[in-house]
Each structure stands twice: as structure tokens, then as C-alpha cells.
Amino acid sequence: MSNGKRVLILGGDGFCGWPTSLHLSQQGYEVTIVDNMVRRKTDIELGCQSLTPIATIDERLRVWKELTGKKIGFINLNVAEDYHELLTVIKEIQPHEIVHFAEQRAAPYSMKSPRHKRYTVDNNINGTHNILCAIVESGLDIHLVHLGTMGVYGYGTAGMVIPEGYLPVKVDAGGKEVDLEIMYPANPGSIYHMTKTLDALLFYYYNKNDELRITDLHQGIVWGMATPETMMHPALVNRFDYESDYGTVLNRFLIQAAVGHPLTIYGNGGQTRAFIHIRDTVRCIQIAIENPAPKGQRVKIFNQATETHRVSKLAEIVSQITGAELRYYSNPRNEALDNELVIHNEQFLQLGLNPTTLSEGLLEDVVEIAANYKDRINMGIIPPVSRWREDIRLDPAGSDVPVTDNRIH
Ligand code: NAD
Numbered sequence: 547m548s549n550g551k552r553v554l555i556l557g558g559d560g561f562c563g564w565p566t567s568l569h570l571s572q573q574g575y576e577v578t579i580v581d582n583m584v585r586r587k588t589d590i591e592l593g594c595q596s597l598t599p600i601a602t603i604d605e606r607l608r609v610w611k612e613l614t615g616k617k618i619g620f621i622n623l624n625v626a627e628d629y630h631e632l633l634t635v636i637k638e639i640q641p642h643e644i645v646h647f648a649e650q651r652a653a654p655y656s657m658k659s660p661r662h663k664r665y666t667v668d669n670n671i672n673g674t675h676n677i678l679c680a681i682v683e684s685g686l687d688i689h690l691v692h693l694g695t696m697g698v699y700g701y702g703t704a705g706m707v708i709p710e711g712y713l714p715v716k717v718d719a720g721g722k723e724v725d726l727e728i729m730y731p732a733n734p735g736s737i738y739h740m741t742k743t744l745d746a747l748l749f750y751y752y753n754k755n756d757e758l759r760i761t762d763l764h765q766g767i768v769w770g771m772a773t774p775e776t777m778m779h780p781a782l783v784n785r786f787d788y789e790s791d792y793g794t795v796l797n798r799f800l801i802q803a804a805v806g807h808p809l810t811i812y813g814n815g816g817q818t819r820a821f822i823h824i825r826d827t828v829r830c831i832q833i834a835i836e837n838p839a840p841k842g843q844r845v846k847i848f849n850q851a852t853e854t855h856r857v858s859k860l861a862e863i864v865s866q867i868t869g870a871e872l873r874y875y876s877n878p879r880n881e882a883l884d885n886e887l888v889i890h891n892e893q894f895l896q897l898g899l900n901p902t903t904l905s906e907g908l909l910e911d912v913v914e915i916a917a918n919y920k921d922r923i924n925m926g927i928i929p930p931v932s933r934w935r936e937d938i939r940l941d942p943a944g945s946d947v948p949v950t951d952n953r954i955h
């Protein structure tokens with residue numbers, strides 16, 4: 547039964563957007579997906595495909611309707627370019643909520659070449675700005691939920707716990723100490739992450755000037771791929787990226803283990819990152835929708851991650867479960883050799899999120915799914931191919947020992 551709430555899911559054909567669309571539809575929301583299918587075209591550009599065979603969007607929606615009786619709408623448009631079409635869709639559908647996933651989200655892809663840098667900035671910044679501008683022009687009171695990244699904070703914390711968006715500071719105002727709360731200083735580590743820090747400024751301004759109600763979700767690395775809804779039918783299966791641009795670290799390790807490829811640890815594996823399982827991503831979006839910031843309040847910022855792990859430790863865990871070999875590759879990125887990361891995520895916990903943390907069973911599930919699709923894997927696109935600077939060495943072969951110097955000499 548419909549709960550009478552209309553939601554537009556921008557980027558609803560993607561890795562996070564598709565399971566979220568199904569989950570919200572199952573929960574009674576009236577869902578319409580907007581997507582320009584660019585992610586499927588990028589697969590062709592990169593000469594790769596999702597590990598899992600994904601059905602066309604028409605087939606996905608047909609099967610969903612057949613199984614559940616629920617209709618999900620679909621509109622093919624580019625939010626970064628088709629402003630008037632986007633405005634028309636918003637005016638016609640009059641959504642209560644817009645969830646914005648529609649960005650180029652791979653850090654390595656954003657660093658490939660000047661063309662990729664420019665595309666990522668044009669797509670992400672124009673897209674976000676068009677959405678904000680169209681909400682204001684529509685005159686409707688729509689709550690916008692945006693998928694941001696933990697990477698807006700940078701990953702070096704000087705030992706402190708990363709707060710949820712805002713940092714309390716004391717400043718010296720002519721001899722008098724004043725307490726302020728400022729946006730946590732932006733510290734992006736790639737062109738992609740930079741677009742998310744710029745998004746945050748756009749949100750700040752539109753919230754201040756137009757009183758838009760906005761929630762920015764600073765999400766960690768999503769792992770796993772299946773949710774109860776995507777498992778209902780082969781045509782509903784989620785995409786699963788494993789090549790070196792779009793594949794993210796833990797999912798890559800799990801696939802590599804399934805096909806007998808050594809685990810591709812960059813540098814010495816000293817990087818620590820925040821993680822969240824895809825099942826919790828969809829629950830967090832529902833929680834964010836159901837707890838919007840009231841009008842007149844500042845942008846609501848949540849850290850959407852449930853745990854942090856060091857890359858080398860993750861590799862050890864996967865290796866212990868599966869027997870996979872470890873291999874170290876000169877790091878194609880310009881990042882610190884290692885970092886600590888401790889984060890606050892109390893808001894989602896207080897609102898009822900029961901975190902799905904790393905467990906042997908869940909890791910094994912992914913390895914098992916990956917093993918089923920073994921024949922679709924192209925081993926040649928596993929080693930890294932995109933680097934952060936011209937003087938950084940690309941290392942397709944890797945070695946048995948940690949690599950601490952990634953420069954060409
Ligand atoms: P994805 O690439 O699988 O999905 C993005 C979708 O948006 C694709 O279907 C693509 O076709 C669409 N899209 C992109 N630009 C568009 C445009 N201009 N107009 C219309 N549609 C467009 O990515 P994902 O993994 O689902 O990520 C979704 C969001 O979540 C991104 O904003 C990303 O930054 C954020 N996020 C993802 C992760 C992760 O680990 N996957 C982690 C943190 C944050």
C-alpha cells in the first residue's frame with residue numbers, strides 16, 4: 547500500500563540507487579527514478595561490465611511490478627544538462643523528497659585525464675546546482691537528501707574523532723574567546739572528492755538563502771551488493787563493480803579471492819577508511835527521509851558509515867577466510883602511507899539503525915556470489931590503470947613486499 551509520499555531517485559539505476567529505489571517502493575513510497583544511464587555507457591568506455599548480469603531498466607521495472615504489484619516510474623534525463631526537463635519533472639511529480647545519487651562517483655576515474663577531471667566537475671557540480679535551482683524555481687517544499695562522502699573530511703584527524711559535519715571551535719575575537727560551530731574544513735583527496743566538498747558549499751548557500759531543507763549524507767565505502775529486494779529475482783540483481791576505477795577496495799578483495807587473483811593492496815595497505823554494507827545504505831536513506839531537517843534549520847549532516855578498517859587488515863581477514871594471496875602494488879594515488887580514522891555516527895544509531903558490521907558469513911556470501919559469475923571476470927582489468935599525477939608509477943604486476951615509494955625516479 548502506498549504511504550502517499552512521492553520520492554524522486556536521481557541516479558536510481560546505479561549501485562546504491564537501484565536497491566534504494568526497490569527498498570523505498572517496498573516500504574510504500576511512490577518512487578520515480580531519473581537516470582541518464584551514463585554509468586552503463588562508462589562500462590563500454592572502460593571495456594568492462596558489472597560482475598553480475600544486470601537487466602535493462604525496463605526489464606527491472608517490469609519484473610518489480612509483476613512480483614509486487616508496485617509501479618516504479620522511470621525518466622531518462624541528464625540532471626547536469628537538461629535543466630528544463632528536470633524542472634518539468636519536479637513540477638509534474640511534486641515529490642516530497644528527492645534523493646540525489648546522480649554523480650560520477652569514482653575517484654580513480656576522476657583522475658584519469660584532463661577530460662575525466664572536467665567531466666566529473668561539470669557533471670557533479672552542474673547536476674547538484676540544477677537540482678537546487680529547480681527546487682527553488684518549482685516553489686515546492688521538497689526535502690533534498692544528497693549522497694556525499696566521508697572523503698570530504700580528508701582522512702588525517704590528528705587523533706580526534708570526526709564529528710558529523712560541524713566542528714566546534716574557539717576563536718580569539720580581540721582578546722575575547724568566542725565559541726563557534728563551523729563546517730568541518732574540506733580536505734578532498736581527488737577531483738571526485740573535491741566535487742563533494744563543492745556540493746556542500748552549494749547546500750550551505752541554498753539552505754541559507756532559500757531555506758531549502760537539505761540532508762547531506764557523508765557515506766563511507768559501500769560493500770556487499772545484495773538487499774532482500776534485489777535477491778527476489780535475477781532481473782532485480784544489483785550491479786557489482788570490480789575493475790580498478792569503479793570497484794571499491796573490499797568488494798574488489800572479495801571478488802579477487804573468488805577468482806584466485808592476489809589481493810591488490812596499494813602501497814603498504816596503511817590507509818584506514820569508513821565502511822557501510824549496502825543493506826544499511828538503503829535503511830539510512832529511509833531514516834534520512836523520515837527525519838528531515840525542519841525549515842529554517844541548517845543543513846543536516848550525517849556520517850553514514852558503521853565501522854572503520856585499515857586496508858591491510860581487511861586483506862588479512864579476506865585472506866584468512868579464503869586463502870587468497872596478498873600482493874602489494876605501487877600506490878597509483880597521491881595519499882598518505884597510513885592514517886587513523888575515528889568517526890562519530892551517533893545520529894543514525896539514535897534514529898534506530900542497527901548496523902550490519904563485517905562478519906565472516908557476510909564476506910563469504912559475496913565471495914560465493916562472485917564465484918557464480920567467475921566466467922564473466924576479465925582478470926586484465928583488475929590492476930590499477932589511473933594515477934593521480936604523471937610522476938606516479940603505475941604497477942600492473944605488484945610485488946610480494948609493501949611498496950612505500952610510488953614515484954618515478
Ligand atoms: P553509480 O555510478 O553506480 O550510480 C550513479 C548513477 O547516477 C548511475 O546510474 C548514473 O547513470 C547516474 N548519473 C550520473 N550522472 C548523471 C546525470 N548527470 N544525470 C542523470 N543520471 C546520472 O554510483 P553509486 O555507487 O550508486 O553512488 C551513488 C552516490 O553515492 C554517488 O553520489 C556517490 O558519490 C555516493 N557514494 C557512493 C559510495 C560507494 O561506495 N559506492 C560511497 C560513498 C558515497
Ligand code: USQ
Nearest residue numbers: 651652653695696697765766767794795810811812817857
Ligand atoms: N585500495 C587498495 N586496493 C584496491 C583499491 C583501493 O589498497 O584495489 C585503497 C585505496 O588506495 C584507498 C582505499 O583503498 O586508500 C579506498 O579506495 P576505494 O577505491 O575503495 O574508495 P574511494 O576511492 O575512497 O571511493 C569510494 C567510492 C566513492 C566514495 C568513497 C567513500 O567510490 O564514491 O565517496 O568510497 S570514502 O572512502 O569514505 O571517502
